[in-house]
Amino acid sequence: MGYRAINFSAGPSTLPEEVLKKAAAEMLNYEGTGESVMEMSHRSAEFQKIIDDAEQNLRDLMNIPDDYYVLFLQGGGTLQFSMVPINLLTNSKKADYIITGNWAKKAYEEAQKFGDIRALASSADKNFSYIPKFKKEDIREDVDYVYVCYNNTIYGTHYNEVPDVGDHLLVADMSSCVLSEEIDVTKFGLIYAGAQKNVAPAGVTIVIVRKDLVGHAPENTPIYLDYAIHAKKGSMYNTPPCYSIYMAGEVFKYLKSIGGVKEMHERDVRKAGKLYDYLDHSEMFTPTVAKEDRSLMNVTFVTGDPELDKKFVAGARERGMLNLAGHRTTGGMRASIYNAMPEEGVDALIAYMKEFEDENK
Amino acid sequence: MGYRAINFSAGPSTLPEEVLKKAAAEMLNYEGTGESVMEMSHRSAEFQKIIDDAEQNLRDLMNIPDDYYVLFLQGGGTLQFSMVPINLLTNSKKADYIITGNWAKKAYEEAQKFGDIRALASSADKNFSYIPKFKKEDIREDVDYVYVCYNNTIYGTHYNEVPDVGDHLLVADMSSCVLSEEIDVTKFGLIYAGAQKNVAPAGVTIVIVRKDLVGHAPENTPIYLDYAIHAKKGSMYNTPPCYSIYMAGEVFKYLKSIGGVKEMHERDVRKAGKLYDYLDHSEMFTPTVAKEDRSLMNVTFVTGDPELDKKFVAGARERGMLNLAGHRTTGGMRASIYNAMPEEGVDALIAYMKEFEDENK
Numbered sequence: 063m064g065y066r067a068i069n070f071s072a073g074p075s076t077l078p079e080e081v082l083k084k085a086a087a088e089m090l091n092y093e094g095t096g097e098s099v100m101e102m103s104h105r106s107a108e109f110q111k112i113i114d115d116a117e118q119n120l121r122d123l124m125n126i127p128d129d130y131y132v133l134f135l136q137g138g139g140t141l142q143f144s145m146v147p148i149n150l151l152t153n154s155k156k157a158d159y160i161i162t163g164n165w166a167k168k169a170y171e172e173a174q175k176f177g178d179i180r181a182l183a184s185s186a187d188k189n190f191s192y193i194p195k196f197k198k199e200d201i202r203e204d205v206d207y208v209y210v211c212y213n214n215t216i217y218g219t220h221y222n223e224v225p226d227v228g229d230h231l232l233v234a235d236m237s238s239c240v241l242s243e244e245i246d247v248t249k250f251g252l253i254y255a256g257a258q259k260n261v262a263p264a265g266v267t268i269v270i271v272r273k274d275l276v277g278h279a280p281e282n283t284p285i286y287l288d289y290a291i292h293a294k295k296g297s298m299y300n301t302p303p304c305y306s307i308y309m310a311g312e313v314f315k316y317l318k319s320i321g322g323v324k325e326m327h328e329r330d331v332r333k334a335g336k337l338y339d340y341l342d343h344s345e346m347f348t349p350t351v352a353k354e355d356r357s358l359m360n361v362t363f364v365t366g367d368p369e370l371d372k373k374f375v376a377g378a379r380e381r382g383m384l385n386l387a388g389h390r391t392t393g394g395m396r397a398s399i400y401n402a403m404p405e406e407g408v409d410a411l412i413a414y415m416k417e418f419e420d421e422n423k
Numbered sequence: 424m425g426y427r428a429i430n431f432s433a434g435p436s437t438l439p440e441e442v443l444k445k446a447a448a449e450m451l452n453y454e455g456t457g458e459s460v461m462e463m464s465h466r467s468a469e470f471q472k473i474i475d476d477a478e479q480n481l482r483d484l485m486n487i488p489d490d491y492y493v494l495f496l497q498g499g500g501t502l503q504f505s506m507v508p509i510n511l512l513t514n515s516k517k518a519d520y521i522i523t524g525n526w527a528k529k530a531y532e533e534a535q536k537f538g539d540i541r542a543l544a545s546s547a548d549k550n551f552s553y554i555p556k557f558k559k560e561d562i563r564e565d566v567d568y569v570y571v572c573y574n575n576t577i578y579g580t581h582y583n584e585v586p587d588v589g590d591h592l593l594v595a596d597m598s599s600c601v602l603s604e605e606i607d608v609t610k611f612g613l614i615y616a617g618a619q620k621n622v623a624p625a626g627v628t629i630v631i632v633r634k635d636l637v638g639h640a641p642e643n644t645p646i647y648l649d650y651a652i653h654a655k656k657g658s659m660y661n662t663p664p665c666y667s668i669y670m671a672g673e674v675f676k677y678l679k680s681i682g683g684v685k686e687m688h689e690r691d692v693r694k695a696g697k698l699y700d701y702l703d704h705s706e707m708f709t710p711t712v713a714k715e716d717r718s719l720m721n722v723t724f725v726t727g728d729p730e731l732d733k734k735f736v737a738g739a740r741e742r743g744m745l746n747l748a749g750h751r752t753t754g755g756m757r758a759s760i761y762n763a764m765p766e767e768g769v770d771a772l773i774a775y776m777k778e779f780e781d782e783n784k
Contacts (some may be wrong), residue, residue: 064451064452064455065452065455065457066451066452066457066458067456067457067458069457069458069462071462071463071464071467072464073464073662074461074462074463074464074465074662074665075462075464076458076462077459077461077462079451082450082451082459082461083450083451085450086447086448086450086451087447089443089444089446089447089450090425090427090440090443090444090447091425091426091427094425094426095428096426096427096428096430096743096745097427097428097430097437097745098438098443100435100438100443100623100624100625100670101430101432101435101436101437101438102432102435103432103433103434103435103436103746104435104625106432106746136497136498136499136502136626136664137497137498137502137647138497138647138661138662139661140646140647140660140661141497141498141645141647143646144645144646144647144648145645148645172645172646175642175643175644175645176643256662258662258665262461263461263462263664263665263666264461264465264662264663264664264665264666265497265626265627265664265665265666265667266626281536282536282537283536284502284505284506284509284533284536284645284648285501285504285505285533286498286499286501286502286505287505287645299501300499300500300501301434301435301499301617301619301625302625303497303624303625303626303664303667304435304619304624304625304626305624305625305626305666305667306626306664306666306667309461382457384457384458385464385467
């Protein structure tokens with residue numbers, strides 16, 4: 063198969079090599095069926111098993127209780143920005159959002175089409191470089207839910223404990239951290255995650271939603287936007303994104319085989335720990351996020367000199383380390399080191415950083 | 424790669440073997456990038472070229488004029504059932520639908536959430552086994568559009584000429600016939616097609632829409648459902664279903680390499696012609712659709728004896744011919760012989776039909 067880059071892309075992003083190899087090997091003939099998974103009727107017994115296994119393995123990995131649905135949907139986080147308020151603003155039609163960056167802000171703006179939405183807290187004052195605190199008493203008493211973006215891909219921040227919302231319903235976008243840490247699902251009413259960062263290729267979004275919250279969308283909701291339709295039909299009301307679901311399922315199997323989320327988390331802590339440790343002691347590179355709010359998945363840093371940043375990113379590219387430029391709204395650098403990034407990838411990055419620092423003192 | 428079945432699935436369905444082989448070969452390293460297409464940032468130059476080439480090749484294949492957008496969206500036909508009325512019911516908020524089967528009916532029912540929708544004609548009286556006629560004078564004068572399902576996958580019917588709607592705007596679901604025949608795009612305001620039948624794996628829907636029709640969605644439309652958002656951002660407002668778009672692009676290249684839609688259509692006519700010719704002369708099998716409305720893509724037939732139908736389908740399966748059972752609402756048999764079905768597949772089916780007919784006289 064030849065050359066493999068070290069890919070620090072923020073998403074779509076690197077996938078486990080084992081899974082890609084298996085997918086390539088069975089591309090024309092899945093388990094003796096004589097079909098590619100891409101060619102399979104979604105109503106076939108073979109595909110039913112693929113989606114059932116994917117759901118069960120995700121339930122096992124995340125310890126998802128039976129009173130939650132697991133849905134595999136299309137439309138990405140963007141469609142969830144609409145589906146969450148449409149489906150969950152059912153009583154007061156109020157919700158409080160925490161603005162921790164670009165994606166939280168987009169979710170907040172979109173929700174305003176459907177109810178009385180307030181920004182409860184924001185870290186916009188320091189370009190979203192921290193997770194803003196709030197008191198549960200500050201939440202409006204009758205909100206239908208409180209919304210957070212759990213890991214902020216662009217800024218490298220992360221909720222390192224579940225925010226305390228008291229008795230309120232908590233909704234979280236976990237697109238860029240799902241399956242990187244053990245999460246108590248019962249603390250959330252709804253969790254969603256676009257697959258293209260930590261799970262699978264783009265094109266499928268996982269929604270984990272408490273069953274009692276489903277079935278209350280307004281009458282004239284566009285049919286695809288009603289969770290109830292998908293829940294009733296096991297994510298197959300219409301043709302699902304079969305191949306992305308198959309790939310997600312293969313990643314789930316792979317995660318189970320290495321010891322599940324607990325083991326994965328230990329690896330992620332080790333990988334990110336090495337990188338932050340280097341950054342905290344470097345005389346050239348500075349991490350941009352306060353220690354308590356740092357993400358294990360997206361590590362952001364700067365030299366303080368935009369020209370030097372550019373030189374660093376270009377040099378990395380020459381060494382086969384891709385996508386290290388920070389988001390256009392932050393500048394600097396970002397190393398996305400999702401589950402599928404091997405520890406050797408992080409080691410190679412640190413080695414290059416040392417070399418670069420020596421050469422550019 | 425081993426065994427390949429002959430797959431008559433109605434969708435997702437068989438793909439060109441050349442394309443699957445190429446996808447397998449470059450799964451871990453696309454054109455020397457060291458990344459799978461699945462792992463590529465959608466903001467990378469490499470992916471931009473993939474989506475640009477896919478669009479340009481589709482424009483070439485279908486002769487799509489510059490005053491039409493080509494969009495690659497998620498959510499399948501089902502999301503289009505909502506997006507079409509939301510975006511196109513802009514003046515009278517009236518539309519007339521032709522009910523030619525299950526999918527047209529679902530589109531019609533969904534559209535009722537958004538305007539004054541009427542069924543202009545229907546073939547429900549004979550279980551949708553023909554294309555119902557209507558006079559253009561019967562269209563309500565001020566409708567925003569007239570909607571048809573161009574090929575009816577379940578029933579094996581097809582519009583063998585563009586319906587005459589006079590000066591009205593025509594919208595067509597071409598999911599199961601796109602790229603199987605030369606179409607004058609300028610006769611349509613909007614054409615859409617889920618990819619999972621004639622183009623690519625499930626997960627991407629192609630929308631071809633006249634530019635002046637875009638940008639008129641109501642203010643509080645869920646953002647993903649506004650064509651304007653996708654048009655403005657070249658189908659990359661959010662992360663698109665990258666791998667499905669790549670596969671679609673590879674199918675477009677393949678179609679160009681064999682001589683384009685004209686050549687494909689000749690092959691499709693030859694394949695379907697053989698099968699209908701056999702059916703028209705068989706003493707056991709009867710085609711279910713009148714000659715003038717027959718589909719080149721989905722060929723439906725019965726023996727008249729449900730037990731014999733079952734035996735036929737089971738025997739076919741033993742011979743590696745998959746998915747020949749008709750839809751649950753029609754019974755009988757259906758052979759979906761999309762572009763990617765090789766002529767040898769049809770020959771094998773006919774040979775088996777002869778054998779079965781001899782043995783079960």
